Amino acid sequence: MPELPDVEGFRRELASCGQGRRIDRVRVDDPEVLRGVSERRLRRELQGREFREPQRHGKWLIARTDGGPAVLLHFGMTGRLVCQSPQEPAHRHDRVRFDLSGGKGVRYRDQRKLQGLRLAGSEDAVAHTLAGQGPDAASVGRAELRELLGGRRARVKSVLMDQSALAGLGNLLADEILWRARLHPARRADRLTDEESGRLHGAMRRVLALSVRAGRVPDRASWLTGHRDRPDGRCPRCGAGLRRGKVAGRTTVWCPHCQREERQT
Template sequence: MPELPDVEGFRRVLQSCAKGRVIQRVDVRDAGVLHGVSARRLRHALEGRRFTEPERHGKWLLAHTGEGPTLMLHFGMTGQLVCGRPADAAEAHDRVLFTVSGDRQLRYRDQRKLQGLWLADDDCAVARLLVRLGPDAMAVDLKEFEAVLSSRRGRVKTVLTDQSVLAGLGNLLADEILWHARLRPTGRASDLTGAERRRLYTHMRRTLRSAVAAGCVPRRDSWLTGHRDDLFPTCPRCGDLLCRSRMAGRTTVWCPQCQPDGL
């Protein structure tokens, strides 16, 4: 599932492939990924405009067009944004194609179609679509981070992946951050000490910076993510067998030795 680092990578794809270029054609191959806008209106609103500097908030990508509307993309579990050329054959899961000047083409590709594309006519419409989101996990400062965690009684992993608390963290990132911070995912967020909240924030920032540089949550041998899918997964730090459980419907992985049940 695309998380903050993946979407930041898609933002860079949009920036390098289409920023400053005229949208010459919008080809909707599957209107099932459009939300609140028809294929005809999407074409009429975007064709002839230029993509400007894109933004990201959490797992959302905002493709601005200057004084025009903003195309808002969410990638669900299987979405991607790829850059190609109009002459390239379309793949089976290419849902919407944006041909831009300079013989380039942006493609919204998604197998499962759990999210998709929205069109926001102005800043107010953008704000309405993002109103339920908390601060971006890359942008939140320590004071705000401590405040939102100390006010939540849920399990710390559940709080971290709640998009209304922090925008951008998903299952893999939350497990990775908690492993680096040596905190068990099942502890209550409100029970964290001040030192633990600060440690968690520090490791969230470090993990995000590293993952953003990689464009994904990397499966490194030195990271939990590099071992979580092994048949008999072991901790890359201490060698202990990793534990697995279900939390909020998602597989949660942690090390019982490095992440003791002290909360």
């Protein structure tokens, strides 16, 4: 599933091959990915305009045009953005293709079509679409995170993955961050100490910085992500056997030695 680092990679891809280029043609190969906009309106509003510098908030990519509407893209479970020449044959999972000036092209490619594209006709419409999102995980400060956690009785992993609380983190990132911070994913968020929430913030900053650089959550040998899918996976820090369970409805992996469960009082 694309998370913040993946979408930041898509943002860079769009900036590299689309920024400043005219949209010569919009081709909708599968209208099922359009959310709240028709094929006709999408073409009418976008063709002839230029893409401006794209932005990202959490898992959302905002592709603004010159003085006109913005395309808001969400990638769901399997979506991605691909820079490819318009002359290249369509991939079977290409859903919307933007043919650009200078022989460039951008494609929204998605197998499962759980999310898709929206069109916002103004900055107010952009803000309305993103109104339910919390602060971007890559920019939230230590004090802001502490305040956010302190007001929630839910499990800390649930809070990290709640897009209305903190935008951009998914299952892989949440597990990696909690493992690095040595916090059990089922800990109650409002019971974390100042030291623990500071540790969590530091781990989040480091994991996001390295993941954004890679354009994905790396599966390195020194990362929990590099061991989580192995049936006999072991903690790369202490060597203990990893545990698996469900937290926030998602498969969760942690180290029982490094991430102790909270004692009941």
